[in-house]
Amino acid sequence: EPEVTQTPSHQVTQMGQEVILRCVPISNHLYFYWYRQILGQKVEFLVSFYNNEISEKSEIFDDQFSVERPDGSNFTLKIRSTKLEDSAMYFCASSDVGRTNEKLFFGSGTQLSVL
């Protein structure tokens, strides 16, 4: 079965540093997403991306966050100046169907720890 791949699996950074979380979606998928899960809390939607632009974002996704599809295979989430509260598991997901999330595939996540 095709997979969404995320790297690294764990990332430790100092507060104020920039981090880039990387994702390789499934090759024929067109819709891309980032979700995150702070320890002990719910999985939360961050952003969706289609046709090289953000299609929807949550209130969490402020100016410190950005997403990019720099080439035909990668999808990245950048946090410009990390804060302690950014520590979370970040999940990338992709789909070939934009609405209903019928066929949403998730990666195994990147655990980000901000010290």
Added chain:
Amino acid sequence: AQSVTQPDIHITVSEGASLELRCNYSYGATPYLFWYVQSPGQGLQLLLKYFSGDTLVQGIKGFEAEFKRSQSSFNLRKPSVHWSDAAEYFCAVVEAAGNKLTFGGGTRVLVKP
């Protein structure tokens, strides 16, 4: 705003016993409903989904779920659990015209030998 509640944070069940995980949602119309499972070190895997039609849906790994509109519930069941079912289970909802999932808080299932 839509919300999803999973009342049980932890459930411990003996291997071979039945399992039922509760999920309640709050949404004006009929949403699209999902159950995901997350095994340790793994991503979120879709177990099953409900969009319309038969309110009892079958999923992978022997799981099923029943949509009850009157109770705003979408409970997940398995008749006989296996040790490999130990994982965290998430109920999620998306509005019919939307493309973002709203997740419940998850239920962690422990399986005793």
